[in-house]
Structures are given as structure tokens and as C-alpha cells.
Amino acid sequence: MNNLSLVIESKQQLKCINKPIDDHLLPDEVLIKVHYVALCGSDIKLYKGQYTAPHRYPIILGHEWIGEVVATGISAESKWCEKDLVTGDCSIYCGSCEQCKKNKNLCERVQKRGITIDGAGSQYVKISSKYLYKCPKTAVTRPYVLTEPLAVAVEGIKKIGSQKLSEAKEVLILGAGGIGALSAIALIDQGVSNITISDVEEVNIRTIQSMGLTNATPIHADMTKNVSEYVNHFDLIIEASGNENAIVSSLHLLRSGGTLLCLGHQNSIHIDFGMVIKKSLNIIGSIGGTGGFQEAIRIIERNEKCITKLITRMVPIDLVQHFFSKELDLQKNVKIVIEMN
Ligand SMILES: [Zn+2]
Ligand SMILES: [Zn+2]
Structure with missing residues (x-):
């Protein structure tokens, strides 16, 4: 079977290549037609050669995806039906190490789909049943492509704990891109209000505004440059901007006893650690969405239309190569989605 696949061969080299696939399946495997x-x-850092965590070239990209079941291996038969809508884990865990018992994203042998092992950026993929999640049968399939990043937000928010969430009177989300916007939706779903969400990119703010989130106020500003206005103001900050000043500024913006959840910036930075102690701050890091998929799917079910608005650009597979080489930096987008079939 022909199988167009999006391969990052090396820095700045993305090709759409036919990687034929047969229909032989291991007992627990599922053959999926990726939508x-x-x-x-x-993905974009990987393409630009700026990704700092472990990765591999050449690699088929894609860890945020949605598709339908085409065929199942013998032991996966009872779990899946043809045409079931599915998505799956980015963290490919072993399931048997000590770390897996606590958090599969931290598996001692973890591989990342689309980063260290081939991703779902092919027209057809074979994936072990244990890494798959069923999405509801719905006419609106597109928002479920964002299940994985929403699961990342859900897993991070889970670590804050329900008591701290219910006590948080003023919440700030730094960055209104995919993870920031999805964090806002996940917080609102948990009953959190008084959320401020800031970004310097106009498209991100416009998109959040168009979503009409009643408990989140978007502001078009660089909060890292506005520190004095909001010093000691927030009980909870979610860093989803990737801006290196965001964490440093957050220490000033938080009230004593406040919590900072870090989902964005990943490179090394210098912080005033004394302030963490003196203000008794809680700093939480979180990586990976495994553990949060079921909840993410339920949140999307309740917010299908609103989450669809985050997709600001659709690119058909035959134009992807051109898009990466010519258009990637021309226009800012919240979420770019590739139509695979
Ligand atoms: Zn493991
Ligand atoms: Zn991602």
C-alpha cells in the first residue's frame, strides 16, 4: 500500500516520501488511516535543528494526530472496531519499570513518537493497541487532533492538586499558543475562574478572544516586561510561552505561597532561588500527556467548537514540503494541522 510520509531528513530538510506499508500486523497492533x-x-524546532532534548534524524514527524482504525491484530480485535476514531500516546513507555508505576511519561526506557521514533505523520501507521485511545463517534473529528497537547496540560494541572486549584483567586497563563490556550480550557473545565492569559502574538490573542471563554481574559502584552504592575498578584501561573524571561518574572508575579507550573521553556536559565524559599513558592515541572488522554477527550467533547478555533491553518499533505520551506515563518498561527488523506 502506498503511504506518503513526512520525513525530517536533517535540519531544514523535510520531504514527503512514499514509505509503502503492508497489512501484516503483530497480535496487538492496529493499522490506522491517519486523518x-x-x-x-x-516539531518546528526539530525541523529547524533547534530541538535540545534527545531526538533522531531522519524521523517521520507527528505526535499530535487523529485517525481511524482500518484493521486490527488478533489480540486487539476485541477492543477496536473498523472506523473507530483514535489518537495515541507520544510517550512510548515500557510499562514494567519502576518509573512506569508512577508516571509513564518518565519511563526509564521512554521513546517519544515523532521525536526519537517515527511518528504518525504517514497516511497509514501501525501502533500497538496499548498506546491508543478511542475518541467519540462525532461528525466533528478535527478538534481531537489536539488531544495530546490537551493531555499535556491536563497532566500538568493534575500536579497542582485540587486544593491549590480551588484556592487560586488569580491565575495567569503566560503564552496563548496551543498549550496555553488548552490549559485555559482545562482550568475552566475544573471550575477555575479569574484567569488572565497573555501573549505578544496578536493571532494567539485574537484566537482566544474568538473562543469566548467566559472565565479567561486575554491580554496582548509581554507580562515579563510588566512585572511591577502585577508584582505579588497571582496565586497560580502556568508558563506556556517558552520565553526565557517568563520563569524569572513569574517569581515576582506570584504571591507568597504561590505555584508555578512549567510547561514551556526548556533551556537552562538563571533564577533567584532565594526568592523561591523566602516566598515559599511551589515550582512544578511536567512533561508528557500519558495519563491525561481520557480526561482530554472528555474536555474536547464538551468544547468541540471552541477547541476547533485553535486550528488557524490547514495544509494538505501534497503542499507540506512547500509550506515548510516557504511559508512556515511568513504567517503566525496557533495550530497548523496537516490533512494526511
Ligand atoms: Zn517504563
Ligand atoms: Zn507537542
């Missing part, structure tokens, strides 16, 4: 793949910051 959509969403791009995230790490």
Missing part, C-alpha cells in the same frame, strides 16, 4: 496531524513547537 490529521497537528504541528507543535517541538
Whole structure:
């Protein structure tokens, strides 16, 4: 079977290549026809040669995806039906190490789909049943391509704990891109209000505004440059901007006893650690969405239309190569989604 695949061969080299696939399946494997793949910051960094965590070239990209079941291996038969809508884990865990018992994203042998092993950026993929999640049967399939990044937000928010969430009177989300916007939706879903969400990119703010989130106020500003106005103001900050000043500024913006959840910036930075102690701050890091998929799917079910608005650009597979080489930096987008079939 012909199988167009999006391969990052090396820095700045993306090719759409036919990688034929047969229909032989291992007992627990599922053959999936991929509908959509969403791009995230790490895909673009991988393409630009700026990705700092472990990765591999050449690699088929794609860890945010949605597709339908075409065929199942013998032991996966009872779990899946043809045409079931599915998405799946980015963290490919072993399931048997000590770390897996606590958090599969931290598996000692973890591989990342689309980063260290081939991703879902092919027209057809074979994936072990244990890494798959069923999405509801719906006419609106597109928002479910964002299940993985929403699961990343859900997993991070889970670590804050329900008590701190219910006590948070003023919440700030730094960055209104995919993870920031999805964090806002996940917080609102948990009953959190008084959320301020800031970004310097106009398209991100416009998109959030168009979503009409009643408990989140978008502001078009660089909060890292506005520190004095909001010093000691927030109980909870979610860093989803990737801006290196965001964490440093957050320490000033937080009230004593406040919590900072870090989902964005990943490179090394210098912070005033004394302030963490003196203000008794809680700093939480979180990576990976495994553990949060079911919840993410339920949140999308309740917010299908609103989440679809985050997709600001659709690119058909035959134009992807051109898009990466010529258009990637021309226009800012919240989420770019590739139509695979
Ligand atoms: Zn991602
Ligand atoms: Zn493991």
C-alpha cells in the first residue's frame, strides 16, 4: 500500500516520501488511516535543528494526530472496531519499570513518537493497541487532533492538586499558543475562574478572544516586561510561552505561597532561588500527556467548537514540503494541522 510520509531528513530538510506499508500486523497492533496531524513547537524546532532534548534524524514527524482504525491484530480485535476514531500516546513507555508505576511519561526506557521514533505523520501507521485511545463517534473529528497537547496540560494541572486549584483567586497563563490556550480550557473545565492569559502574538490573542471563554481574559502584552504592575498578584501561573524571561518574572508575579507550573521553556536559565524559599513558592515541572488522554477527550467533547478555533491553518499533505520551506515563518498561527488523506 502506498503511504506518503513526512520525513525530517536533517535540519531544514523535510520531504514527503512514499514509505509503502503492508497489512501484516503483530497480535496487538492496529493499522490506522491517519486523518490529521497537528504541528507543535517541538516539531518546528526539530525541523529547524533547534530541538535540545534527545531526538533522531531522519524521523517521520507527528505526535499530535487523529485517525481511524482500518484493521486490527488478533489480540486487539476485541477492543477496536473498523472506523473507530483514535489518537495515541507520544510517550512510548515500557510499562514494567519502576518509573512506569508512577508516571509513564518518565519511563526509564521512554521513546517519544515523532521525536526519537517515527511518528504518525504517514497516511497509514501501525501502533500497538496499548498506546491508543478511542475518541467519540462525532461528525466533528478535527478538534481531537489536539488531544495530546490537551493531555499535556491536563497532566500538568493534575500536579497542582485540587486544593491549590480551588484556592487560586488569580491565575495567569503566560503564552496563548496551543498549550496555553488548552490549559485555559482545562482550568475552566475544573471550575477555575479569574484567569488572565497573555501573549505578544496578536493571532494567539485574537484566537482566544474568538473562543469566548467566559472565565479567561486575554491580554496582548509581554507580562515579563510588566512585572511591577502585577508584582505579588497571582496565586497560580502556568508558563506556556517558552520565553526565557517568563520563569524569572513569574517569581515576582506570584504571591507568597504561590505555584508555578512549567510547561514551556526548556533551556537552562538563571533564577533567584532565594526568592523561591523566602516566598515559599511551589515550582512544578511536567512533561508528557500519558495519563491525561481520557480526561482530554472528555474536555474536547464538551468544547468541540471552541477547541476547533485553535486550528488557524490547514495544509494538505501534497503542499507540506512547500509550506515548510516557504511559508512556515511568513504567517503566525496557533495550530497548523496537516490533512494526511
Ligand atoms: Zn507537542
Ligand atoms: Zn517504563
